[in-house]
Amino acid sequence: MTIRKMLLASAAVACAAMPVSAVAETSAKKIALSNNYAGNSWRQAMLTSWEKVTGEAVKAGIVAAADPFTTAENQATEQAAQIQNMILQGYDAIVLNAASPTALNGAVKEACDAGITVVSFDGIVTEPCAWRIAVDFKEMGRSQVEYLSKKIPDGGNLLEIRGLAGVFVDDEISAGIHEGVKQFPQFKVAGSVHGDWAQDVAQKAVAGILPSLPDLVGVVTQGGDGYGAAQAIAATDRKMPIIVMGNREDELKWWKEQKDAKSYETMSVSIAPGVSTLAFWVAQQILDGKEVKKDLVVPFLRIDQDNLETNLANTQAGGVANVEYTQDDAIKVIEAAK
Amino acid sequence: MSPVLRLFGKPWIWSWLAAFVVWFLTVTVSLGGGTLGLSQAALTFAAFSIIVGIGQMFVITLGPGNIDLSVPATMTLAGTVALKLMNVENGMILPGVLVAIVIGLVVGLCNYSLIKALRIPPIIATLSVSFIVQSAAIWTNRGLRIKPPSLLADFTTSNTFGIPNVAIVALLISIFAWFLLEKTIYGRWISAIGQSMPAARMAGIPVDGTRLVTYLFCAVLASVAGYLLACFSGGAALNMGSEYLLMSIAVVVIGGTAVAGGDSNVPGIWGASLFMFLVVSMLNTYGLGAGIRLIMTGLIIISVIMLAGGRRAGMR
Numbered sequence: 287m288t289i290r291k292m293l294l295a296s297a298a299v300a301c302a303a304m305p306v307s308a309v310a311e312t313s314a315k316k317i318a319l320s321n322n323y324a325g326n327s328w329r330q331a332m333l334t335s336w337e338k339v340t341g342e343a344v345k346a347g348i349v350a351a352a353d354p355f356t357t358a359e360n361q362a363t364e365q366a367a368q369i370q371n372m373i374l375q376g377y378d379a380i381v382l383n384a385a386s387p388t389a390l391n392g393a394v395k396e397a398c399d400a401g402i403t404v405v406s407f408d409g410i411v412t413e414p415c416a417w418r419i420a421v422d423f424k425e426m427g428r429s430q431v432e433y434l435s436k437k438i439p440d441g442g443n444l445l446e447i448r449g450l451a452g453v454f455v456d457d458e459i460s461a462g463i464h465e466g467v468k469q470f471p472q473f474k475v476a477g478s479v480h481g482d483w484a485q486d487v488a489q490k491a492v493a494g495i496l497p498s499l500p501d502l503v504g505v506v507t508q509g510g511d512g513y514g515a516a517q518a519i520a521a522t523d524r525k526m527p528i529i530v531m532g533n534r535e536d537e538l539k540w541w542k543e544q545k546d547a548k549s550y551e552t553m554s555v556s557i558a559p560g561v562s563t564l565a566f567w568v569a570q571q572i573l574d575g576k577e578v579k580k581d582l583v584v585p586f587l588r589i590d591q592d593n594l595e596t597n598l599a600n601t602q603a604g605g606v607a608n609v610e611y612t613q614d615d616a617i618k619v620i621e622a623a624k
Numbered sequence: 625m626s627p628v629l630r631l632f633g634k635p636w637i638w639s640w641l642a643a644f645v646v647w648f649l650t651v652t653v654s655l656g657g658g659t660l661g662l663s664q665a666a667l668t669f670a671a672f673s674i675i676v677g678i679g680q681m682f683v684i685t686l687g688p689g690n691i692d693l694s695v696p697a698t699m700t701l702a703g704t705v706a707l708k709l710m711n712v713e714n715g716m717i718l719p720g721v722l723v724a725i726v727i728g729l730v731v732g733l734c735n736y737s738l739i740k741a742l743r744i745p746p747i748i749a750t751l752s753v754s755f756i757v758q759s760a761a762i763w764t765n766r767g768l769r770i771k772p773p774s775l776l777a778d779f780t781t782s783n784t785f786g787i788p789n790v791a792i793v794a795l796l797i798s799i800f801a802w803f804l805l806e807k808t809i810y811g812r813w814i815s816a817i818g819q820s821m822p823a824a825r826m827a828g829i830p831v832d833g834t835r836l837v838t839y840l841f842c843a844v845l846a847s848v849a850g851y852l853l854a855c856f857s858g859g860a861a862l863n864m865g866s867e868y869l870l871m872s873i874a875v876v877v878i879g880g881t882a883v884a885g886g887d888s889n890v891p892g893i894w895g896a897s898l899f900m901f902l903v904v905s906m907l908n909t910y911g912l913g914a915g916i917r918l919i920m921t922g923l924i925i926i927s928v929i930m931l932a933g934g935r936r937a938g939m940r
Contacts, residue, residue, distance in 0.1 A: 324762065325758070325762070325862050325863050325866075326861070326862055326863050327769070327861070327862065330762075330862070358755065448914070451914035451915070451918065452914070477908065477909070477911065478908075478911065479908050480914060482867075484861060484863050484864070484866075485857060485858075485859075485861060486853065486857040486861060486864050487867060489857055490669050490901070491904065491908065493665040493668070493669065494662075494665055494666075494669070494901060494902075494904055494905030494908060494909075495905060495908040495909055496658070496661065496665070497650075497658020497659070497661035497662040497665070498650065498653055498658055498662075498905075498909040513858065514857065517781075517857065517858055521665075521781060522661055535769065536769045536858070536859060603769070603770075604765070604769040604770075
């Protein structure tokens with residue numbers, strides 16, 4: 287009896303003490319990563335960054351736990367069930383890379399109603415109660431054409447490699463590219479294929495359309511498809527056009543080889559997989575009681591001719607050029623949005 | 625019946641006709657400029673679908689319910705492990721091939737053990753094996769892209785007398801498969817099992833042994849295709865097999881093989897594989913949007929299957 291009373295009493299004290307300490311710090315808070323897909327190098331790098339940065343944060347006692355969970359089938363229904371499990375397990379915040387911008391809104395709302403902070407990044411959700419860390423994908427597409435207009439003032443024909451049909455990111459980048467072509471009318475998109483952000487798919491699609499295309503001066507891409515395009519063009523007797531790369535290690539390595547052999551010039555742009563760590567710190571800041579705007583913008587990572595070597599050296603074999611964010615970076619992004 | 629009419633009675637002729645029409649329509653747009661380039665590209669990329677398609681065809685021939693969904697995962701695992709083992713050294717090419725084949729054998733054995741010992745339907749058994757295999761690939765690879773040995777990379781990307789080398793490999797495998805199917809007792813056995821398993825058992829055919837060998841054969845072909853594809857595209861990627869799941873089944877069906885089993889043919893796989901590559905190229909060349917392109921691909925495939933199937937029913 288007495289033991290039970292003591293337990294009850296201590297539990298009551300703990301409950302009473304909780305809200306006070308929660309405002310001040312986050313050492314008792316548990317954060318979960320809900321991820322919809324792990325089957326490519328970008329996602330692998332994203333998970334590795336998460337483990338590295340949050341592992342240190344847990345060791346330093348900044349948060350109590352930061353567990354990553356990935357669904358097997360890249361299905362919105364499966365991920366919704368996963369989020370519901372996280373609510374039951376009592377996480378304080380969920381960092382989310384969503385399978386769909388709208389299909390998870392119900393589960394996200396449930397989490398919000400349970401008092402859980404939801405921060406979505408990369409694959410963002412439209413539910414108003416969640417935070418969004420988005421990339422300006424349109425600008426990413428437009429800046430490629432702008433770069434080409436400086437390299438080739440006379441313009442010419444472009445080949446556009448798109449991503450996965452029907453995905454929001456693909457539409458955004460493509461819209462940016464077409465905006466760029468409008469801005470620099472000396473360029474014309476002579477052909478467009480879907481490369482699904484995978485080198486082998488892009489290689490196949492490019493090899494299929496190349497025979498019917500006129501001379502190309504540039505290839506605009508979405509990342510993960512530049513090396514495949516280069517392989518397909520190298521198999522023909524065409525002159526190698528400027529292929530904009532997407533920060534993958536194989537793409538950067540190929541670019542370096544071409545740069546050394548025939549002073550080939552291009553640039554490379556993509557979103558850094560380490561954005562997962564930025565989302566982690568933003569979630570931590572929100573739990574800490576900071577006022578954070580619901581929509582944040584993260585800059586994309588661009589590599590140019592002169593910093594190619596440093597970036598290649600920092601990119602692990604088979605990975606993606608990466609930036610891992612710190613707590614200070616997150617605070618800066620939050621301040622910038624205000 | 626005249627020879628021409630008899631030719632039209634063959635179930636595989638429709639996929640060949642479709643491939644030719646699509647090829648012709650694509651070439652006319654570029655005014656004959658890229659004829660050679662397009663044909664070589666079609667042969668190269670069709671080769672991979674042909675190799676996995678033949679394996680899938682043997683499994684589907686075994687009768688209703690038989691299918692191998694572990695094809696993409698097997699391709700990925702074989703590609704990643706073999707390239708990691710070879711580690712860009714030309715001397716390791718042979719061990720690399722052997723490892724790929726062993727991976728195929730192990731996956732095939734797992735598939736059939738689940739089907740037979742635990743009595744799980746093939747569609748579930750091969751799907752669960754594919755999860756395990758794909759996880760193994762993620763675990764060994766972690767997104768690493770190791771280049772193939774230079775000899776292999778040159779071999780898979782170059783031509784002999786204008787014909788891509790991978791297409792020649794696919795041709796050799798096809799001749800072997802055709803011989804197995806048409807000229808050996810094993811080929812008769814799988815057709816008999818596909819037509820009626822109880823009847824085949826009564827007739828004294830070693831049903832389990834035959835089915836096991838067929839699942840092994842399919843997995844080995846998938847791993848060989850994965851090995852070649854990884855060498856061809858300059859390294860293995862974790863998602864390199866994903867499009868070959870539907871592709872391997874589609875080329876079997878379009879090629880005129882009976883989905884209910886018991887009746888299959890090798891030439892149809894060639895026509896269907898060329899067709900599947902060319903139809904995407906054609907729609908890309910005409911510059912149609914992604915939505916229209918996918919709808920058109922679906923409609924064209926349905927009409928080819930209807931033509932092939934309808935014609936066949938009339939002939940019988």
